[in-house]
Each structure stands twice: as structure tokens, then as C-alpha cells.
Amino acid sequence: MRIWRYGDDINTDMLFPGKYTYTCSTPDEIKPHLLEDLDPEFARKVKPGDIIVAGKNFGCGSSREQPVVGLKAVGIKAVIAESFARIFYRAAINQGLLLIESAEAVKAYKPGDKISIDIDKGRITVGDKEFSFPPLPKEILAIREAGGLLNYTREKLRKLYG
Amino acid sequence: MGMTFAEKILAKYSGKKETMPGEIVTVKPDHLLTHDNTAAIIQKIKEELERHGVFSSDLSIIVIDHVVPASSEKTADNHKKIREFVKKYHITHFFDAGNGICHQVVVEKGLALPGSLILGSDSHTCSYGAVNAFSTGIDRTEAASLLLTGETWLKVPQSIKMILKGKLSDNVYAKDVILYIIGDITASGATYCSVEFHGDISQFSIEDRFTMANMGVEMGAKNAVFPFDDITRGYLDSIGVPSSAYSPVYPDEDASYMEILEYNLDEIEPMVACPHTVDNVKPVKDLEDIDIQQCLIGTCTNGRYSDFQVAAKILKDKKIHPDVRLLLLPASKSVLEKTLETGVMQPLIEAGGILLPPGCGPCLGAHQGVLAPGERCISTANRNFKGRMGSKEAEIYLASPATVAASALYGRITDPREVDL
Numbered sequence: 355m356r357i358w359r360y361g362d363d364i365n366t367d368m369l370f371p372g373k374y375t376y377t378c379s380t381p382d383e384i385k386p387h388l389l390e391d392l393d394p395e396f397a398r399k400v401k402p403g404d405i406i407v408a409g410k411n412f413g414c415g416s417s418r419e420q421p422v423v424g425l426k427a428v429g430i431k432a433v434i435a436e437s438f439a440r441i442f443y444r445a446a447i448n449q450g451l452l453l454i455e456s457a458e459a460v461k462a463y464k465p466g467d468k469i470s471i472d473i474d475k476g477r478i479t480v481g482d483k484e485f486s487f488p489p490l491p492k493e494i495l496a497i498r499e500a501g502g503l504l505n506y507t508r509e510k511l512r513k514l515y516g
Numbered sequence: 517m518g519m520t521f522a523e524k525i526l527a528k529y530s531g532k533k534e535t536m537p538g539e540i541v542t543v544k545p546d547h548l549l550t551h552d553n554t555a556a557i558i559q560k561i562k563e564e565l566e567r568h569g570v571f572s573s574d575l576s577i578i579v580i581d582h583v584v585p586a587s588s589e590k591t592a593d594n595h596k597k598i599r600e601f602v603k604k605y606h607i608t609h610f611f612d613a614g615n616g617i618c619h620q621v622v623v624e625k626g627l628a629l630p631g632s633l634i635l636g637s638d639s640h641t642c643s644y645g646a647v648n649a650f651s652t653g654i655d656r657t658e659a660a661s662l663l664l665t666g667e668t669w670l671k672v673p674q675s676i677k678m679i680l681k682g683k684l685s686d687n688v689y690a691k692d693v694i695l696y697i698i699g700d701i702t703a704s705g706a707t708y709c710s711v712e713f714h715g716d717i718s719q720f721s722i723e724d725r726f727t728m729a730n731m732g733v734e735m736g737a738k739n740a741v742f743p744f745d746d747i748t749r750g751y752l753d754s755i756g757v758p759s760s761a762y763s764p765v766y767p768d769e770d771a772s773y774m775e776i777l778e779y780n781l782d783e784i785e786p787m788v789a790c791p792h793t794v795d796n797v798k799p800v801k802d803l804e805d806i807d808i809q810q811c812l813i814g815t816c817t818n819g820r821y822s823d824f825q826v827a828a829k830i831l832k833d834k835k836i837h838p839d840v841r842l843l844l845l846p847a848s849k850s851v852l853e854k855t856l857e858t859g860v861m862q863p864l865i866e867a868g869g870i871l872l873p874p875g876c877g878p879c880l881g882a883h884q885g886v887l888a889p890g891e892r893c894i895s896t897a898n899r900n901f902k903g904r905m906g907s908k909e910a911e912i913y914l915a916s917p918a919t920v921a922a923s924a925l926y927g928r929i930t931d932p933r934e935v936d937l
């Protein structure tokens with residue numbers, strides 16, 4: 355498991371450049387351009403189970419969802435940041451990408467530390483320190499449990515129309 | 517206990533008497549905006565659409581604006597799919613390429629009304645706070661779900677009250693005010709919050725308010741809104757919307773705010789957001805000798821009639837610097853028509869400007885004026901992120917139309933107060 359450490363205000367253009375917004379939508383089209391202008395190594399070396407640790411306002415900028423779809427597709431286990439931009443946060447809920455907001459955990463992280471996450475208990479361990487994060491509200495848990503918003507909507511439609 | 521604008525409007529749309537920050541409510545918005553991304557959105561729910569159709573043909577507003585006319589086979593094919601979808605499901609509010617940028621079109625066509633709720637799969641959907649609507653951006657998956665069900669959840673945000681006091685000086689515009697505010701509270705200073713503008717706002721036209729609400733998302737806000745007043749009413753009258761068509765929402769006097777900030781407008785000068793974040797804001801007079809190669813006047817932030825009028829005043833009977841390209845990008849067809857009818861566009865073209873079709877143009881780096889490595893652009897847009905307008909080796913500066921026009925004249929970033937008219 356590798357941990358990718360980035361700073362504050364990592365915006366959507368850094369995560370996935372706007373010039374590809376209308377030509378790349380599928381996970382396979384998105385993957386090679388992930389973090390292209392920020393860290394060209396990322397797309398080549400990222401592996402399932404990797405974690406991103408970042409500063410404030412992660413995902414700010416555009417409403418494009420390719421950054422979230424891409425991070426989910428390459429198997430990022432969680433993004434832990436001091437804070438997230440709102441549309442990005444929503445997109446992550448809708449795609450089932452785990453985001454953890456914990457400024458304490460981010461500040462405690464030193465290169466070489468191992469990170470483990472217990473979603474049910476709301477606990478995250480960074481090196482030898484443990485932190486808690488608030489549980490998800492029930493409306494959001496329901497979307498997560500359905501496997502993302504589209505599945506959740508499909509269930510709703512089934513109930514409505516049979 | 518009184519309620520803020522956001523608390524009141526979310527109570528109204530979720531059928532509750534009151535709401536509290538942090539609460540999650542289910543709402544049915546009046547409209548759902550999508551643009552060129554409609555093609556990708558409907559792709560996600562092909563089967564469901566076949567089986568159940570859209571929730572309502574009146575909910576969607578679809579504008580083809582981001583890459584118009586199509587720049588490649590792929591974008592052309594996307595546009596074609598959108599047109600087919602529109603026909604098949606009888607989408608009422610469809611605006612094909614050439615009508616303008618989605619946000620401008622929504623407001624001009626009277627689709628955003630005081631006290632209404634609009635969601636859109638574009639981050640600058642927050643613009644409609646200019647006319648007292650609650651509007652905010654969502655992602656594509658959520659737009660897909662809304663197309664099918666007509667409803668979604670929203671978290672009730674905390675609110676920030678910004679009181680604007682005093683009077684703007686000459687050559688200082690709404691754009692300078694919002695850049696100043698973002699520089700002050702930072703790009704994440706209003707994250708997840710509803711921003712309300714109060715105070716001496718009667719000096720701001722709907723066009724000015726549009727510029728300011730548009731950039732709400734650049735400080736992280738969920739929405740940014742102006743109270744309804746005579747200026748809002750006057751604007752809606754002018755586009756043929758009678759006051760019987762809407763009911764404004766006013767925050768209560770005793771509402772509780774997470775933060776109350778005061779800004780003294782008299783102190784604000786022409787400002788510039790420097791690369792590569794929108795909150796890296798400096799007074800233009802402190803920037804020395806920054807050569808530029810491209811100037812852009814337009815986008816959903818500043819591509820309206822008054823913006824071209826200001827630029828025309830500065831560039832009339834003059835020529836831009838020979839090393840500069842000046843791109844003129846009207847926000848809509850009706851803006852373009854008005855600038856042609858009144859003769860505002862002519863002097864800009866005579867000065868050396870290149871007129872682009874109404875739409876997003878080079879704002880997102882897809883076409884019509886992308887930047888080469890090492891180039892600098894000063895633009896009236898809302899974002900200066902690295903790589904946004906082409907090369908990641910290029911730099912983008914954001915400013916008011918007056919500052920951009922003055923800079924076009926000298927080929928370097930220039931304070932509009934230095935230009936002899």
C-alpha cells in the first residue's frame with residue numbers, strides 16, 4: 355500500500371485537466387490523465403488499496419466527476435484530507451469513494467507511516483496514533499450501502515414502478 | 517428563532533416549517549441544468565430512460581455551450597446525442613449551440629426566479645443567486661438520478677453574511693470586489709456555506725451581482741445570494757417576467773450566521789488573482805511589468821453587455837499592443853446582438869479584438885484560444901488553475917474587464933486608472 359501525500363487546494367484541473375472533460379468519460383479513458391499536471395508518476399504507479407493524504411479544500415473547482423470516477427477506478431481506498439470541497443464530497447458519496455475528513459490525522463502523518471481505517475467504528479490509525487471521525491448520516495449510508503447513487507436510484511425506481 | 521435564506525428556502529422545498537444547519541432534507545428542484553455533459557449523463561441511465569422515461573420534460577434545462585461549434589468528431593457526436601435525447605423526451609427548455617453560456621441563458625430566459633431552487637451539473641450554477649434563487653452545483657451521476665426521479669437530498673448549510681458598505685471608486689467593479697473577498701477569506705473560506713450579500717447593494721446591477729454570485733464557488737460556497745429588491749424586480753420586468761410569477765425569500769432579521777463579515781467598498785482597488793489559485797489576489801498597482809500574450813473578455817463571469825461597454829470605452833479609437841491577442845467572448849446571443857446594435861462591439865474589433873461565438877470558448881482550455889507553454893493570459897473568467905486554458909506551463913491572471921482592456925493596450929498587466937481616455 356502506497357500513500358500519496360499532496361498539499362492544500364488540490365483542484366479538479368490538477369486531478370483531471372478540463373481539456374479532456376468532453377472527450378473522456380469512461381474509467382479507462384480517465385485513468386491515464388489522473389493527476390496529470392500535478393504528479394505524472396501517479397497514473398503510472400498507483401495500485402489498488404493506495405491512500406491519498408492531502409491538505410485543505412481537496413477537490414475544489416469544477417463539478418466534473420472524472421476525478422472521483424478515476425480515483426475509484428484505480429482502486430484508491432480512501433482520500434484523507436483536512437477538508438474537502440463540497441461538490442467533490444457529494445460526487446464521492448455518489449460513486450462510493452471513501453473520503454475521511456480529519457485534519458488531525460493529516461497533521462500526524464509522517465512519510466513512512468502506515469495507515470489503517472475502520473469505517474464501522476469511525477477510526478483511523480496513522481503510525482501509532484489513533485483518531486476518530488464522525489459516522490456518516492443515515493441518508494448517506496444508505497447510498498453507500500446500495501453501492502452508489504445510481505444503484506440507490508434503481509432500487510427506488512423498482513419500488514415505484516415495480 | 518429566525519432563519520437564513522438557505523434555511524428558509526430548503527424548508528420551503530422540503531415541506532418543513534423550519535430547517536437547521538447540518539440537517540439533510542429531500543427536495544424537488546424547479547429545474548435541473550445540464551450542458552454538453554448531458555451526453556455522458558444520459559449514457560449512464562440508458563436502460564432506465566428506455567423503461568421509465570424522464571421524470572418531467574419541464575425539469576431539464578439543456579444548453580449546448582461548452583465546446584461550440586463542435587471541435588472534433590467526438591464532441592460533434594456528443595452534441596448529436598443530446599439533440600436526439602431532447603427530441604425523444606420532448607425536453608421543453610433546450611438551447612442549442614449559439615444561444616450562449618448555460619448560466620447566462622438560464623437567467624436571461626427567466627428560468628431562474630427569486631425564491632426558486634435550481635440544481636445543475638456545473639459548479640457555477642451558483643450564479644442564479646444574482647436573482648435571489650437558491651442554486652448550486654452537483655455531479656453528473658446525481659444529475660442522472662434527478663432526471664429519473666426529480667428529487668435529491670441536500671444538507672442545510674451554515675450561512676455567512678457579508679455586509680458590503682460604502683461606495684465603489686471609479687474604475688473599480690463588482691469583479692474587483694469579489695476577487696478582494698476571495699483573497700480575504702481564501703478559496704476554502706466559505707466551504708459548504710451559503711453566502712448572503714447584504715448592505716449597500718443597490719449600486720450593483722443584476723450583471724454585477726451575477727459576477728459576484730458566479731464566483732461564490734471559488735471560495736467554496738454552496739450558493740451565494742443577493743436579497744430581492746427593486747433592481748431584481750426591474751431586471752425581471754425587462755425580460756418580461758411579471759412579479760406574479762415568483763415569490764422572493766428574505767432571510768429573517770434574527771437569523772443566526774456562522775460568521776458576519778464587513779467589507780468597506782471605498783477601500784477596494786482594481787484587483788488581480790495571480791496564478792495558480794483564485795485566492796492569490798493582489799492590487800493591480802503592486803504588479804510590475806508582467807508581459808501578457810492573450811487577453812480574454814467574456815465567460816459566464818464577465819461576458820455581459822456592461823462588460824463590453826467598459827472595455828469599449830477604454831479601447832475606442834486605439835489599437836491593442838502588437839504582441840497581444842484580444843479575444844471577445846459574449847456570454848449569449850442576446851448579449852452579442854445588443855453589443856452589435858448599440859455599436860459597442862465595433863470599436864473592440866477595430867482595436868484588434870477577435871470575436872468568438874457565444875459560449876465557453878477557451879475558458880476550459882478545450883479550443884478557441886488555448887495557451888502555449890510559457891504564455892500568459894489575463895482573463896475576466898473565474899478560474900486560473902494550472903493547465904486550465906491549455907499548457908500547464910502557461911499562467912492565467914483574473915481581473916475585471918477594465919483591467920483586461922487596459923492590459924491589452926499596453927501588452928502588460930495595467931491598472932485601468934493609468935489609461936488616458
Ligand code: SF4
Pocket residue numbers: 582617618619638640815816817875876879880897898
Ligand atoms: S464560461 Fe467557463 S466557467 Fe463559465 S460555464 Fe463555461 S467553462 Fe464554466
